[in-house]
Amino acid sequence: MPNVRPFCDQCGKVQAPSEDVDYFAVFGLPRKLNIDLPALERNFHRLSRKLHPDLYAQASPQEQQWSLDQTSLLNDAYRTLKNPITRTEYLLKLEGIVLEARKSDDGTSKDSRVPADLLEEVFDLNMQLEEMHMNRKVGEDDPALRGDLEKARIEFESQLAASDSNLQALWTRWDAAIDENAIDDNSGTTKIKDEMVALLDRRRYIRNLVRDVNEALGA
Secondary structure, three states, rough: OOOOOHHHOOOOOOOOOOOOOHHHHHHHOOOOOOOHHHHHHHHHHHHHHHHHHHHHHOOOOOHHHHHHEEEEEEEEEEEEEHHHHHHHHHHHOOOOOOOOOOOOOOOOOOHOOOOHHHHHHHHHHHHHHHHHHHHHHHHOOOHHHHHHHHHHHHHHHHHHHHHHHHHHHHHHHHHHHOOOOOOOOOHHOOOOOHHHHHHHHHHHHHHHHHHHHHHHHOO
């Protein structure tokens, strides 16, 4: 098991970071998704002060480098865990699921696949976006079209919020499985992971729709 402590238990000196340590272990946390964010921030600042390179100005070159390496690891861990989406993606990565550049069975990017229940809405939206683009080319403005796009933005932002709420519910189920030491393929956690992956794919797609509408509206 890799040493996750930045300092030696015996001498108290900074140590080289382990290549195998995960970001949860950096803060002494179990692999759970509901995190006490104020406590995480306090722990981050406490460790940052103890690892600050200025404290090692008179130390050996090796210790100076280790303090930089540990600080870099700490910063990466904090940035990843404080954000709910990157935290979820990172946990899935630890579970062997890499979300980046995922492909569907037909070889297309998961990000580009329209969720089945949004097909009609996305078709209408693309027509409206194209119309807005053409209007801008000729210097025209259609208040009715702008109003339709505003409504679409509100609707997709609502769906984005619903996705976040559903994701939090999956966190609770995952954390309960951790508490019950039920992390195995027969415990239902595989289903939870699959649901998180599907929800993150959906959320990413809807987020892109919101971005496209905002760009079209000049927001």
